[in-house]
Amino acid sequence: MPFDEEYYNLGRLDRLSYKNTFVHRLDPRAKLIATLLFLFTVISFSKYEVVALIPFFLFPVLLMTIGDIPFLFILKKVLIVSPFAIFIGIFNPLLDTGHVLVLSGFTISAGWFSFFSILLKFALTISAALLLIATTPFPSVCHALRRLGMPSLFVSQLLFLYRYIFVLVEEAMRIVRARDMRSFGASGTGIKVFVRIIGILFLRTIERAERIYYAMLSRGFQGDMPTFKRSHITAIDLVFVATTILFLVVFRFFSVTEGIGRIAQELFR
Amino acid sequence: MSHHIVEFKNVSFRYPDGTDALRDLSFRIIHGESVGIIGANGAGKSTLLMQMNGYLMPTSGTVTIGDLQLTKKTRQDIRRKVGIVLQNPDDQLFMPTVYDDVAFGPLNLGLDEACVRERVQKALSLVNGLELRDKPPHHLSGGQKSAVAIASVMAMDPDILAMDEPAASLDPKSRRSLITMLKTFKHSKIIASHDLDLILDVCQRCLVIREGTAAADGPSIEILSNKTLLEENNLELPLSLQRLQVG
Numbered sequence: 001m002p003f004d005e006e007y008y009n010l011g012r013l014d015r016l017s018y019k020n021t022f023v024h025r026l027d028p029r030a031k032l033i034a035t036l037l038f039l040f041t042v043i044s045f046s047k048y049e050v051v052a053l054i055p056f057f058l059f060p061v062l063l064m065t066i067g068d069i070p071f072l073f074i075l076k077k078v079l080i081v082s083p084f085a086i087f088i089g090i091f092n093p094l095l096d097t098g099h100v101l102v103l104s105g106f107t108i109s110a111g112w113f114s115f116f117s118i119l120l121k122f123a124l125t126i127s128a129a130l131l132l133i134a135t136t137p138f139p140s141v142c143h144a145l146r147r148l149g150m151p152s153l154f155v156s157q158l159l160f161l162y163r164y165i166f167v168l169v170e171e172a173m174r175i176v177r178a179r180d181m182r183s184f185g186a187s188g189t190g191i192k193v194f195v196r197i198i199g200i201l202f203l204r205t206i207e208r209a210e211r212i213y214y215a216m217l218s219r220g221f222q223g224d225m226p227t228f229k230r231s232h233i234t235a236i237d238l239v240f241v242a243t244t245i246l247f248l249v250v251f252r253f254f255s256v257t258e259g260i261g262r263i264a265q266e267l268f269r
Numbered sequence: 270m271s272h273h274i275v276e277f278k279n280v281s282f283r284y285p286d287g288t289d290a291l292r293d294l295s296f297r298i299i300h301g302e303s304v305g306i307i308g309a310n311g312a313g314k315s316t317l318l319m320q321m322n323g324y325l326m327p328t329s330g331t332v333t334i335g336d337l338q339l340t341k342k343t344r345q346d347i348r349r350k351v352g353i354v355l356q357n358p359d360d361q362l363f364m365p366t367v368y369d370d371v372a373f374g375p376l377n378l379g380l381d382e383a384c385v386r387e388r389v390q391k392a393l394s395l396v397n398g399l400e401l402r403d404k405p406p407h408h409l410s411g412g413q414k415s416a417v418a419i420a421s422v423m424a425m426d427p428d429i430l431a432m433d434e435p436a437a438s439l440d441p442k443s444r445r446s447l448i449t450m451l452k453t454f455k456h457s458k459i460i461a462s463h464d465l466d467l468i469l470d471v472c473q474r475c476l477v478i479r480e481g482t483a484a485a486d487g488p489s490i491e492i493l494s495n496k497t498l499l500e501e502n503n504l505e506l507p508l509s510l511q512r513l514q515v516g
Contacts, residue, residue, distance in 0.1 A: 011407075014405070015408075137365075137366075137405070138365065139365035139366055139369070139405070142365070159364070159365050160363065162365055162405075163362075163363055163364065163365050163405075163406065163407070164363075166407040167359050167407065208359075208360060211355065211357070211360040212360050212363050214319070214324050214355070214360075215353075215355055215360050215361045215363060216363060216373075217322075217324060217348065218322055218324065218348055218351075218352070218353045218422075219348070219373055219374035219377060219421065219422070219425060220345070220348055220349065220374055220377030220378055220425070221373075221377060222345070222377065226372075226373070226376035226377060227369065227376075228369070228372065228376075228382065228385075
């Protein structure tokens, strides 16, 4: 059942984040900062840049290998959202027809470059974000945000989102199952029933929110979510961030791909 | 000690939609007593519990906890004294990890960090849940969830423990360990439940609620063996007593 599968998928990403590897043990703030810097560096390239983006795949690949995250799982996730990027870029080759490259008879328009550039940037940013979530428990990401200065209201919202997305999806799953069991073929699955299901889900959510608020008040909630300080930045975290920055700078301002190419040329001359 | 008393005096409560949930309800629970609250569906058991810490305020009548009468002003103080465990642990456990959840109450009480950690440690070991501390609640089983829900309330060190259907979603073994655990608590306990065997096991006294008012009040063993009274209230003899009758 597709719905059940999606639920399982969501849970899997979450379970991955509770592993215990070198990457998982890094301070969430270090990982958050490194990921953000990575995102900004990737986005900062010009819209025709393709070649210089390739070396950046080193970052997600390293995280994935050291963090013991299954490659196919991340790849699938990236593919699921890829239509967005494809649709943004798909018309570039047709609209942007400035000729830039002639390769043994083929002319490649500038639009193709910007299209591939969009796809690469997309793949890099999404996989980096997914890997952050897959190597850091979500609550830790939230606490990191809080300690890096994000307003507590937003952080509480994120925490509640994380806590209750599973409950909500399970609730939806139960309703969908109940519908499927009694709809014998297609008759129960129309848009009308679907709309009602959404309505019921919404009402149940409101009722639950009320009960949760009751539970919070019962335990002395007065408007602020208190939290512990839990992690400490260690030398390893600093080294991690420093190395990331160093690599980002090198990859950003020196044409690494060209360099590798030249070295290869020298070797095989 | 007078300060662990719960007293309802002529309490009535009407929901905004016009439903009269409680009518002229009076009872008094003294220090250290465990009281079972039983009654048909919709008799007003849950509403009664919500009056105990001021989530709902009585429409008329007074609720007194210890030496404090429940008003909007005193309700924060009353919430420290009365710990309520809700029926559905998913409502009770709202923080992303077990540890954070159990620490939520103590942190709100304004305790310092070392003290909070000690409380969390104590509360979790009380329910044998120490190894669950870093898990997110959605990775727990039903029994574990309800154990943690109890820990989250016990961490506030309440004088009075109120529970709504504590054993409703537990398997028999988890239910049994809950009962054993409840027996060791020296708090005043108020337990609303349809699980009459649990009430018979844990509570000395029993209060029957019908249509928002007290229909009977007395020692559990008397009330729970009174077949007519129970059947009038959509209940039946606890299984353990049924067996005795047949035998």
